[in-house]
Amino acid sequence: MKKYFKIFILFLIVGLFCYGLGYGYRIPKPITFTNLSDPTQINQLNQTLTDLWDITNGRYHINIVTSNPDGSLRGIIGEIVLFNNSGTYYLEVNTDGGTIWRGVALSNTP
Numbered sequence: 001m002k003k004y005f006k007i008f009i010l011f012l013i014v015g016l017f018c019y020g021l022g023y024g025y026r027i028p029k030p031i032t033f034t035n036l037s038d039p040t041q042i043n044q045l046n047q048t049l050t051d052l053w054d055i056t057n058g059r060y061h062i063n064i065v066t067s068n069p070d071g072s073l074r075g076i077i078g079e080i081v082l083f084n085n086s087g088t089y090y091l092e093v094n095t096d097g098g099t100i101w102r103g104v105a106l107s108n109t110p
Contacts, residue, residue: 069094070101 031048033041054060064082065073073081075094083090083103092103 065092069099070103071099073101074099075101 031044033045035041036045062080062082064084066084068085069075069081069083069092075081075097077094077097079094081092081101083092089106090103091106092101094100095102
């Protein structure tokens with residue numbers, strides 16, 4: 001009986017760990033596609049499916065920019081970029097689907 005209980009606990013821990021890993025890589029909610037004969041919506045659908053495939057297969061990458069994105073770079077809500085300001089790195093996140101970016105400085109603290 002103890003053996004089965006240990007196996008159950010092991011599977012439970014592994015399952016919770018895998019769930020946590022998958023939850024960390026979220027993509028934004030896709031828009032509602034109403035007219036798939038429109039080339040713009042087909043392009044948006046293809047981009048959404050590509051994002052989903054990239055995240056599912058561990059191929060999510062962060063773009064590196066060398067000029068401050070706040071006020072100058074348009075993005076989608078939740079998009080992340082790495083801002084390199086002469087060796088100081090900032091992780092910037094788009095907050096409004098436009099040109100508003102909020103970031104935090106990254107440090108080399110272990």
